[in-house]
Amino acid sequence: xxxxxxxxxxxxxxxxxxxxxxxxxxxxxxxxxxxxxxxxxxxxxxxxxxxxxxxxxxxxxxxxxxxxxxxxxxxxxxxxxxxxxxxxxxxxxxxxxxxxxxxxxxxxx
Amino acid sequence: xxxxxxxxxxxxxxxxxxxxxxxxxxxxxxxxxxxxxxxxxxxxxxxxxxxxxxxxxxxxxxxxxxxxxxxxxxxxxxxxxxxxxxxxxxxxxxxxxxxxxxxxxxxxxxxxxxxx
Numbered sequence: 187x188x189x190x191x192x193x194x195x196x197x198x199x200x201x202x203x204x205x206x207x208x209x210x211x212x213x214x215x216x217x218x219x220x221x222x223x224x225x226x227x228x229x230x231x232x233x234x235x236x237x238x239x240x241x242x243x244x245x246x247x248x249x250x251x252x253x254x255x256x257x258x259x260x261x262x263x264x265x266x267x268x269x270x271x272x273x274x275x276x277x278x279x280x281x282x283x284x285x286x287x288x289x290x291x292x293x294x295x
Numbered sequence: 296x297x298x299x300x301x302x303x304x305x306x307x308x309x310x311x312x313x314x315x316x317x318x319x320x321x322x323x324x325x326x327x328x329x330x331x332x333x334x335x336x337x338x339x340x341x342x343x344x345x346x347x348x349x350x351x352x353x354x355x356x357x358x359x360x361x362x363x364x365x366x367x368x369x370x371x372x373x374x375x376x377x378x379x380x381x382x383x384x385x386x387x388x389x390x391x392x393x394x395x396x397x398x399x400x401x402x403x404x405x406x407x408x409x410x411x
Contacts, residue, residue: 230402
């Protein structure tokens, strides 16, 4: 079992809708969870981090964490074409950050 | 967040040669890492660059192939030795910085390496 799992996509969402990206992780001791956005040909850019169970909102982005279910998600409201990118989930485990394989998101006009 | 620069941004190299990639950070950081991202793949941690001691390599990566230097808290180099086409990848330097009260990880712009 991979340590951090994501659906590779592509996930296609119409402009203005909510995009929902999901991630599961295997290490129950993980304490920190991150979402990165990566445009093609660019390096990953941190967009959200979350440490506590529940929701954390930042603008159009909401990260959700459920440690009991070992599940973290990212919601993007009012999706824009500029949100089209690969979204990487990352988990801090044993002092290292482990990345998922990423979900490719496409926002269609 | 820390500002990270890498040189070169890209290079095309011949099989059997070596390339050294530089990573410079605008502030002192304790934790510095090197990652590889092969085409269409996610990030794979190569090693943790330790200041004043040998780097800590992940499974599947060895010092002879990827020697790393970390002479101070703002600079590191990664060398890709005896290159083959399988080494074609993006190589990323990353540091741990503090955002608010929490540690988060930031990435440099990457070095795109093509081996012919």
